[in-house]
Amino acid sequence: xxxxxxxxxxxxxxxxxxxxxxxxxxxxxxxxxxxxxxxxxxxxxxxxxxxxxxxxxxxxxxxxxxxxxxxxxxxxxxxxxxxxxxxxxxxxxxxxxxxxxxxxxxxxxxxxxxxxxxxxxxxxxxxxxxxxxxxxxxxxxxxxxxxxxxxxxxxxxxxxxxxxxxxxxxxxxxxxxxxxxxxxxxxxxxxxxxxxxxxxx
Amino acid sequence: xxxxxxxxxxxxxxxxxxxxxxxxxxxxxxxxxxxxxxxxxxxxxxxxxxxxxxxxxxxxxxxxxxxxxxxxxxxxxxxxxxxxxxxxxxxxxxxxxxxxxxxxxxxxxxxxxxxxxxxxxxxxxxxxxxxxxxxxxxxxxxxxxxxxxxxxxxxxxxxxxxxxxxxxxxxxxxxxxxxxxxxxxxxxxxxxxxxxxxxxxxxxxxxxxxxxxxxxxxxxxxxxxxxxxxxxxxxxxxxxxxxxxxxxxxxxxxxxxxxxxxxxxxxxxxxxxxxxxxxxxxxxxxxxxxxxxxxxxxxxxxxxxxxxxxxxxxxxx
Numbered sequence: 001x002x003x004x005x006x007x008x009x010x011x012x013x014x015x016x017x018x019x020x021x022x023x024x025x026x027x028x029x030x031x032x033x034x035x036x037x038x039x040x041x042x043x044x045x046x047x048x049x050x051x052x053x054x055x056x057x058x059x060x061x062x063x064x065x066x067x068x069x070x071x072x073x074x075x076x077x078x079x080x081x082x083x084x085x086x087x088x089x090x091x092x093x094x095x096x097x098x099x100x101x102x103x104x105x106x107x108x109x110x111x112x113x114x115x116x117x118x119x120x121x122x123x124x125x126x127x128x129x130x131x132x133x134x135x136x137x138x139x140x141x142x143x144x145x146x147x148x149x150x151x152x153x154x155x156x157x158x159x160x161x162x163x164x165x166x167x168x169x170x171x172x173x174x175x176x177x178x179x180x181x182x183x184x185x186x187x188x189x190x191x192x193x194x195x196x197x198x199x200x201x
Numbered sequence: 202x203x204x205x206x207x208x209x210x211x212x213x214x215x216x217x218x219x220x221x222x223x224x225x226x227x228x229x230x231x232x233x234x235x236x237x238x239x240x241x242x243x244x245x246x247x248x249x250x251x252x253x254x255x256x257x258x259x260x261x262x263x264x265x266x267x268x269x270x271x272x273x274x275x276x277x278x279x280x281x282x283x284x285x286x287x288x289x290x291x292x293x294x295x296x297x298x299x300x301x302x303x304x305x306x307x308x309x310x311x312x313x314x315x316x317x318x319x320x321x322x323x324x325x326x327x328x329x330x331x332x333x334x335x336x337x338x339x340x341x342x343x344x345x346x347x348x349x350x351x352x353x354x355x356x357x358x359x360x361x362x363x364x365x366x367x368x369x370x371x372x373x374x375x376x377x378x379x380x381x382x383x384x385x386x387x388x389x390x391x392x393x394x395x396x397x398x399x400x401x402x403x404x405x406x407x408x409x410x411x412x413x414x415x416x417x418x419x420x421x422x423x424x425x426x427x428x429x430x431x432x433x434x435x436x437x438x439x440x441x442x443x444x445x446x447x448x449x450x451x452x453x454x455x456x457x458x459x460x461x462x463x464x465x466x467x468x469x470x471x472x473x474x475x476x477x478x479x480x481x482x483x484x485x486x487x488x489x490x491x492x493x494x495x496x497x498x499x500x501x502x503x504x505x506x507x508x509x510x511x512x513x514x515x516x517x518x
Contacts, residue, residue, distance in 0.1 A: 054410060059324070084412035094403040098425040111413035111421060158407070165411060 004070075005030045005169060006051065011065035013043070013050050015058065020046045023065070033195045045091070048171045052086040053079040069168065084112070087167035091174045093154035095146035095161070102142040104157055105129060108165040124164055132160035133190045152183025156190065163194070170194075256498065263492030269485050274492060280457040282477070287489035289496060291459045295467040296497070299374055299449065300442040302463065303381035307438060310382075311389035312431060316419060318390075319397025319427075339387035347451030350380040355452060358464075367464040372454035374463045380448050385438035392437060396430025397423055429516035436508035443501050446471040470497040 006028040013021035020043040028034050036044045046055060055061040056079060067074045074082050095104045105125045109116055116124070125142070129135040134156040138149070146157055155175055162170055172191070176184040266274065270287055277288020314335065322328040358379075359371030400423045408418045446469075454466020455476060468476075470493050481487040 052410065054406065057406065057409060080412050080414060083410055088410040090403060090406060090410070092403055094401075094407040096404060096407065096422065107408075107421075108411035108413075111408055111411050111417045113417070161407075161411070 003030045004028065007068040008051075009066045009068075011047075011050070011063065011067055013046050013055065013061065013063045015046075016060040021050065021063075031195065033191060045173050048088070048173050051169070051171055052083050052088055054083070054088065084108075084165060085167055086169040086171060087162035087165055088171045089155070089158050089162050089173065089175045092178050093151055093158055095149070095154050095157050097145065097147040099146060100143045101138050101146050101149070101157060104146045105160050105164050107161055128160040128164040129157075131163055131194060132156045133186065133193070134160055150183070152179050152186060155179060155183065155187060159187070159190070159194075259491060259495040259498060263488055263495050265485055266488035266492045270489070274489070275496070278459060280473075282481075282483075282486050285483060285485055287485070289470070289489075289493055291457055292468050292470045292473050292493065293496065293500070294459060295374065295453070296443060296469040296471070296500070298460070298463070298467075299377045299381060299453070299469055300439060302374070302378035303385060303442045304435065304439050306378060306382035307386050307389065308435060311386045311434065311438070312393060314386070314390040315393030315397050315427075315431065315434075316423070319394045319400075320415070320419060320423060323398065335387045335390055338383065339391075343384065343445060343447040344451075346380050346384055346448035350376060350448060350452040354379055362464055367462065370454060370464070370466050372452050373466045374453065374460050377449045377453040377467075377469070378463070380452055381442045381445055384445060384448065385441050388438040388441055389431070389434035392434030393427065393431040396427040396434075399430075400426045429512050432508075432515055433512050436505070436512070439508070440501060440505060443504065444471055444497070446475045450476055470494075470500075 004027045007026075009025050011021060011024045012019065022043075024047060036047065038044055049055045050063055051067055051074070053074065055063070063075070069077075069082070069085060074086075095101075096107055099107060102125050103110070105128050106116075106121055109121075109124075126135060126139075129138065134153060137153060138157075141148075146154065149157060155178075159170075159172075159175070176187050179187070266287065269285070270277070274287060274289055275293070276290050277286065278290050279286050279288050280291060281287075314331070318328050318331060354376055355371040358373070358376050359369045362369040362371070404422050404426070405418055408422045413421070449469055450472035453468055453472060455468050455472065456466040457468060457473075460467035474490050474494050474497075477486075478490055481490055
């Protein structure tokens with residue numbers, strides 16, 4: 001049991017009257033890369049969003065059942081805390097257009113008002129960008145706006161932004177669906193690399 | 202064989218006739234299109250002509266005053282119709298002070314309302330109530346604001362002034378600014394609300410997924426996105442404040458002297474024009490009022506153009 005990071009039991013989700021996720025029971029082991037597959041509209045995204053409680057932003061969404069992170073029930077925790085521990089990368093790259101590449105990577109710390117020193121910031125930006133395999137491409141343009149990057153680079157920037165927060169779990173909602181084949185394969189390689197160096201699912 | 206030969210000429214003829222018919226329809230459609238476009242162009246051009254006509258009328262009307270007073274009109278500090286001395290400076294100052302003061306008072310409210318309705322409570326009975334209230338504020342005739350100001354706000358301000366060291370007029374620059382600030386809230390609020398609502402969901406989600414609280418999402422995602430729109434709304438309300446006449450003239454005190462402080466009575470350009478037009482006896486007096494209108498027109502135009510360039514610069518960032 002020690003090696004299970006996410007444990008969902010009899011989990012259901014609704015949007016209004018639409019029953020989207022029907023009694024999902026699954027154990028996700030630590031340090032593993034798990035893919036959820038299925039036809040479109042079967043509730044993959046909804047299930048993922050329920051794990052870090054992003055569904056609560058949608059009006060009329062409700063859930064039933066339990067999802068645990070280690071031993072803690074996610075639905076008893078504060079949603080902000082849940083999202084700090086469970087990071088997410090979205091279907092479409094969404095770097096903050098008003099921030100530089102550097103600012104985007106540390107955006108999580110800025111958004112939470114956490115003070116960190118200059119050198120810590122620099123280290124974190126380099127480390128996260130290296131893990132996201134983006135460092136070599138952007139190290140000379142860190143001060144430029146993130147929206148100048150290509151789609152694939154933007155998505156890797158979003159991955160760097162998510163892993164800079166050092167989450168226990170990283171949720172990826174079809175991160176390559178909006179990208180070309182080359183970017184897709186580079187992101188897939190990246191995820192396999194990531195699995196080796198950090199805990200993720 | 203013969204049969205087909207006899208039969209054949211009929212068919213193409215019929216087809217040709219049909220084709221001819223179709224051509225006619227197309228020609229008719231094209232004509233309709235060009236007629237429609239001409240109507241649009243006429244409407245567009247007549248608006249430009251109208252604005253230019255306004256401007257030219259004001260210029261021609263203010264020639265006698267300009268001949269008599271020259272550029273002194275702008276910085277002259279006395280307005281004395283009896284002795285034919287016309288200096289617009291007190292009113293220029295009054296207009297600018299009341300408008301900007303009203304803007305400063307109204308900005309916190311209009312931005313808060315825009316964020317409240319755009320992000321926190323976009324739906325529900327309370328937000329509907331608030332939206333209707335905003336629309337109503339914009340729809341109320343300004344004379345009613347003037348009445349309310351005269352009977353409610355003026356006594357309150359007077360009470361307040363009695364407790365401090367200033368002369369308790371009640372009417373004055375501050376009272377006019379307070380009334381104006383209420384009147385201009387809808388413009389900035391409703392425009393800001395639309396922009397706040399347009400903030401892309403994916404950016405908000407990105408911030409939320411990093412564990413941000415709502416305040417931080419507003420500060421770092423929505424505000425940078427919506428700032429040019431908010432600014433445009435504020436500019437719109439400034440334009441409204443500059444030109445507002447009725448409500449201002451009822452509570453500002455209508456004094457031609459330069460106001461010593463914001464509690465003192467003063468006057469604005471629009472208010473002077475409205476008040477004194479009927480009693481303008483001499484031709485120079487009348488012309489001076491028209492020139493006052495011209496100055497107001499120019500001030501409004503300049504602030505509009507300046508504001509637009511600021512918005513342009515902001516939205517590039």
